Amino acid sequence: MEKSKKIPKATIKRLSLYYRQLELLEFDGYRMVSSEKLAWLCQVNPAQVRKDLGYFGEFGIRGVGYDVRDLQREIKTILAVNRSWRMAIAGVGNLGSALLQHQNFPARGFHFVAAFDVDRDKIGMTLPSGLRVRDIRELRQVAEDLEVEIGVITTPPSVAQEVADLFLASHISALLNFSPTQIHVPDCCLVENIDFTIKLDILTYKLKHELDE
């Protein structure tokens, strides 16, 4: 195993990618896979695959490749997705509702254990999942009581920071922010942003500039 150097963030992203391709490979009946094939599926360089895995151990068999199922298990452990996680969501609008109903999350061990909103008409409502929408003012207390680990923000950007602060007060240490604004948190808290508009801006930029060259 490579001496434990700093692991690029991009490596983690790709492990997640590899993992999903391995699931598909297993489903399709493959038992072994080479770095070349896995790389092709994920649209990366084969050396990249080997190096990424090399940060965490030696999982392959020289001259043969990687055992599809074993490698899945290894990556699951590395990413810590071999257990379940407790999430709470703030903002039960269109997007929030969509996430709450998303089959993919529970299937991967990510469970919403609470949902909050400010809207009086939504508070008290029971969601398709059986979860009851609570008043956002209960967030701090409830998130603490239910031992929520990941807070998901799907509010309008104007209140995203406020909501983040509520999550912080409940000692949550990870936030998934869907609002198109930057939220400021202390170093002890992790934040990942999912911002559609940035992706669209990248597309329009490239659409404009690819013609110009």
Next chain:
Amino acid sequence: MEKSKKIPKATIKRLSLYYRQLELLEFDGYRMVSSEKLAWLCQVNPAQVRKDLGYFGEFGIRGVGYDVRDLQREIKTILAVNRSWRMAIAGVGNLGSALLQHQNFPARGFHFVAAFDVDRDKIGMTLPSGLRVRDIRELRQVAEDLEVEIGVITTPPSVAQEVADLFLASHISALLNFSPTQIHVPDCCLVENIDFTIKLDILTYKLKHELDE
């Protein structure tokens, strides 16, 4: 202006970020902003802000800073978001519906001009926006007739590639893929992926490993 070197992709991402902070600054009544302040708001290094802008021109006033409104306009032009764009969406499930209703898109000039699904119960349905859901089999023809520029994929991953191929057949050159799978397209087509599960995996990885150091 810096000689036109290759522009880092990350620079484009940040321009999008800068732009939104500039909107907020204008809203709050600021007329000028320094690279230091803008950098703080976006959580990047001030030199980074100046270098990013430097790729495209000299927009600042030495000793003073940047004119909030002027810089907005410049970035809008660079990102090509100073015009409107025509989008079509495939997959009118929870997520698709949420995107179709999202206020932010039309506000920024991104307009859905068509929506497609395979589900017989959904086809023909009129959405809150007034848009009628069409049969996915019409995609190629309709996308071409309506001159769709950006295709949005919110189908289950199992059919994402098929749908991408339909979009390609209609000569679309940019795709926004929300399904958690890699889609393969020729070089002439741009793809941006928005994958929630990757972001969650990054959080769980870090949650596990931050404790270990």
Next chain:
DNA sequence: CATTGTGAACTCATTCACAGCG
């Protein structure tokens, strides 16, 4: 002997440090 694992080379991106200028 095909394919992994990995140091070394390379490419790309960020930050520094200061000259240039309003």
Next chain:
DNA sequence: CGCTGTGAATGAGTTCACAATG
């Protein structure tokens, strides 16, 4: 004098190329 603009220095991440090996 303060803040921008940018070459040069540093740092991070990717790819190469080949030795190691099941």
